[in-house]
Amino acid sequence: MTRRLLWAAAGALSIVGLSLSAQSVPEIRYDAAADALSLPSYGEVAGVATNSRGHVFVYARTGHAAATLGDERTFYHGGSRLFEFDQTGKFVKEIGQGVYAINFAQQVRVDPQDNIWIVDAGSNQIVKFDSDGRYLMVLGRKPENIPLRAGPGVSATVADAEFLSKNAAPQAGRGGGEGGGGRGRGTPGAGINGDGFNRPSDVTWDRAGNVYVADGFGSNNRIAKFTKDGDFVKTWGHTGSGAGEFNQIRGLVSDAAGNLYAADAGNKRIQVFDGEGTLKSEIRNIGTPQALCITGGSTQYLFSSNSNTSESMDNGEIYKLQTSGQVVGKFGRAGRLAKEFGMTNALDCRTDTNLWVGEVWNWRAQKVTLMK
Amino acid sequence: MLRRFIAVHVVLVPLIFALPAYSQNVAGPAKAKATSPEIPFDSVPNFFKMPAGLYMGEGTGIATNSKGHVFVFTRSGETRLFEFDQTGAFVKEFGVGSYGFAFAHAVRVDKDDNVWAVDEGTNVIQKFSPDGKLLMILGKRPDPLEQLAQTPGGGQYSGANRPYTFHRQTDIGWDPQGNIFVSDGYGDSRVVKFDKNGRFIKAVGTRGNGPLQFSTPHAIAVDAKGLVYVADRGNSRIVVLDNDLNQKAVYDTVGAPWAVCISQGAHQYLYTSNSFPTGNNFDQAPITGEVYKMELDGTVLGHFGKAGHAFKEFSSIHQMDCRNPDELYVAEITAWRAQKLILRPQAGRQTSAR
Numbered sequence: 001m002t003r004r005l006l007w008a009a010a011g012a013l014s015i016v017g018l019s020l021s022a023q024s025v026p027e028i029r030y031d032a033a034a035d036a037l038s039l040p041s042y043g044e045v046a047g048v049a050t051n052s053r054g055h056v057f058v059y060a061r062t063g064h065a066a067a068t069l070g071d072e073r074t075f076y077h078g079g080s081r082l083f084e085f086d087q088t089g090k091f092v093k094e095i096g097q098g099v100y101a102i103n104f105a106q107q108v109r110v111d112p113q114d115n116i117w118i119v120d121a122g123s124n125q126i127v128k129f130d131s132d133g134r135y136l137m138v139l140g141r142k143p144e145n146i147p148l149r150a151g152p153g154v155s156a157t158v159a160d161a162e163f164l165s166k167n168a169a170p171q172a173g174r175g176g177g178e179g180g181g182g183r184g185r186g187t188p189g190a191g192i193n194g195d196g197f198n199r200p201s202d203v204t205w206d207r208a209g210n211v212y213v214a215d216g217f218g219s220n221n222r223i224a225k226f227t228k229d230g231d232f233v234k235t236w237g238h239t240g241s242g243a244g245e246f247n248q249i250r251g252l253v254s255d256a257a258g259n260l261y262a263a264d265a266g267n268k269r270i271q272v273f274d275g276e277g278t279l280k281s282e283i284r285n286i287g288t289p290q291a292l293c294i295t296g297g298s299t300q301y302l303f304s305s306n307s308n309t310s311e312s313m314d315n316g317e318i319y320k321l322q323t324s325g326q327v328v329g330k331f332g333r334a335g336r337l338a339k340e341f342g343m344t345n346a347l348d349c350r351t352d353t354n355l356w357v358g359e360v361w362n363w364r365a366q367k368v369t370l371m372k
Numbered sequence: 373m374l375r376r377f378i379a380v381h382v383v384l385v386p387l388i389f390a391l392p393a394y395s396q397n398v399a400g401p402a403k404a405k406a407t408s409p410e411i412p413f414d415s416v417p418n419f420f421k422m423p424a425g426l427y428m429g430e431g432t433g434i435a436t437n438s439k440g441h442v443f444v445f446t447r448s449g450e451t452r453l454f455e456f457d458q459t460g461a462f463v464k465e466f467g468v469g470s471y472g473f474a475f476a477h478a479v480r481v482d483k484d485d486n487v488w489a490v491d492e493g494t495n496v497i498q499k500f501s502p503d504g505k506l507l508m509i510l511g512k513r514p515d516p517l518e519q520l521a522q523t524p525g526g527g528q529y530s531g532a533n534r535p536y537t538f539h540r541q542t543d544i545g546w547d548p549q550g551n552i553f554v555s556d557g558y559g560d561s562r563v564v565k566f567d568k569n570g571r572f573i574k575a576v577g578t579r580g581n582g583p584l585q586f587s588t589p590h591a592i593a594v595d596a597k598g599l600v601y602v603a604d605r606g607n608s609r610i611v612v613l614d615n616d617l618n619q620k621a622v623y624d625t626v627g628a629p630w631a632v633c634i635s636q637g638a639h640q641y642l643y644t645s646n647s648f649p650t651g652n653n654f655d656q657a658p659i660t661g662e663v664y665k666m667e668l669d670g671t672v673l674g675h676f677g678k679a680g681h682a683f684k685e686f687s688s689i690h691q692m693d694c695r696n697p698d699e700l701y702v703a704e705i706t707a708w709r710a711q712k713l714i715l716r717p718q719a720g721r722q723t724s725a726r
Binding site: 040079311313337342 | 467468469470471472474498505506508509510512513515516534535536537569570571572
């Protein structure tokens with residue numbers, strides 16, 4: 001009886017606590033155009049970004065990753081497409097058809113010179129295209145294949161499946177694996193000799209053009225820094241929950257002063273670093289940060305999505321923050337309808353009133369306008 | 373005589389129980405075949421006109437809208453969704469190159485003429501507007517690279533029972549309020565209910581042959597009162613659930629239901645196809661291939677059709693549309709075709725009265 005009362009009291013307290021914290025974040029009124037873009041073929045919108053002319057780039061998981069069976073290996077290609085739309089939402093063109101790295105779309109970003117960068121978590125590569133879609137640079141190396149133990153004529157067993165689920169993903173992340181010929185001689189990956197990205201999630205730049213890669217939501221859990229020419233500079237972070245450690249970096253942006261904001265999703269925080277990897281602060285109480293964007297202008301704002309998982313319609317709201325970490329307000333919730341957000345994976349915000357939200361669940365990019 | 377009867381039974385009974393699902397059909401025709409009248413019918417020759425260079429594959433899904441347009445969901449080189457008008461002329465293709473098309477299973481049209489494509493290769497259900505615009509997604513396609521790495525052993529029963537992802541789901545239906553019911557499927561054995569906005573309400577069912585258990589729930593239909601009819605294929609029965617997914621009744625005299633549909637109008641009928649086993653070759657016609665017409669309460673009114681590859685025969689009907697109870701469309705998985713059927717139940721009644 002006493003215990004039951006205690007539980008009831010604890011429940012009441014936690015409800016009060018929740019509603020207080022919810023009330024303390026103002027709701028931002030907003031509109032959303034769910035059909036602002038019409039994709040040439042339908043698929044999960046992993047990345048959305050605008051350039052300085054208002055063109056919109058969408059990196060989507062559409063079509064199918066195709067597997068080619070070798071004698072004991074499976075080679076794979078395709079499965080995603082990069083589309084460009086003009087400022088009115090009209091489809092302009094496709095970029096990178098058949099490109100080796102285009103596999104499992106993760107993110108697209110546009111740099112200050114209007115170059116287009118795609119981040120692909122299937123090929124573990126970052127590719128830089130110029131504004132006309134010609135390609136300029138590639139970081140990381142695609143794993144040559146997915147090894148399959150069950151060869152032709154060998155009946156697959158549960159043990160095989162277990163082996164593969166334990167071994168295939170890390171192996172695929174190791175810049176080529178056995179027989180790859182890429183160890184230590186290919187384009188630099190995350191920095192350690194012969195190592196590559198493992199499920200990279202995002203890319204950003206400082207004013208000098210240095211490149212920072214969030215690497216990522218596989219096993220690496222680090223940030224890699226390169227010069228503007230793609231030469232490796234340094235890497236920091238590893239798996240963990242302590243200061244400067246990561247558990248799935250899902251987003252990475254940089255402000256005008258060169259500070260980096262890393263969405264450390266598994267630790268429910270954004271960690272702020274300078275360009276040398278020195279931890280400056282951390283931001284909490286914004287749920288599980290996944291997609292990030294940062295505005296231009298003299299006062300910059302940060303937006304961070306507390307995206308729902310594939311098994312719930314909880315959360316889904318997007319926070320507006322000052323770069324100090326102070327929460328300004330929030331908007332939206334998880335769902336399948338227009339103006340709701342389903343597994344937000346990308347945010348673009350050149351200003352703090354006009355945003356693009358890319359959704360994995362709802363296969364669309366919504367154009368969002370925030371009211372003042 | 374009696375001794376011989378017992379001896380035969382002693383041998384046969386264990387065999388029958390050793391092969392559930394399979395045995396009922398192999399052992400003989402569905403019970404209702406002998407006790408219900410045959411309904412005369414015709415098939416409309418060459419109803420569907422394919423444009424040059426376009427081919428049908430396995431006919432897995434078929435549905436009509438309120439204007440009589442027909443939607444065919446087929447496994448060709450790629451899985452594709454075609455629209456034909458009421459004369460069978462080709463109109464357009466839906467969702468070309470979509471991430472949600474890999475292995476067609478069923479297509480249904482809701483009361484607002486939206487077209488829902490159920491794809492069991494991607495675990496995704498796509499809702500299209502009548503003009504082909506994507507309106508809503510249910511489910512989530514597993515990230516393809518993870519899937520590729522786990523290919524061996526994939527697709528087995530998992531019983532994972534997750535709220536927002538399916539495992540080779542098979543069909544979809546709606547009640548008058550717009551709530552969504554999904555039969556799910558090969559990898560799970562359950563029925564999932566969502567509200568009209570796609571928000572999860574509840575799921576029932578595990579694998580088995582007891583109450584609220586299913587063995588490959590292969591199709592689903594909802595009547596005007598909101599009752600849910602589940603084609604429990606592997607258990608050779610139709611399970612009727614109320615709107616909150618409590619079990620109400622079982623109909624087990626009509627063979628292994630691959631496809632079920634419910635007609636519209638004040639008096640609704642339930643149709644079910646006994647399409648077991650796959651192939652439906654002519655030599656199996658005595659035991660499989662026929663379609664039953666039923667009252668919603670399970671009373672069998674009649675049957676028609678038989679297994680075979682010829683015109684007016686059925687090669688494993690995989691989905692049926694019966695918006696009009698006397699004008700059915702059937703898609704056949706092993707004949708790579710769809711047929712338009714005209715039923716003449718009145719003629720049948722006169723015949724049997726004579």
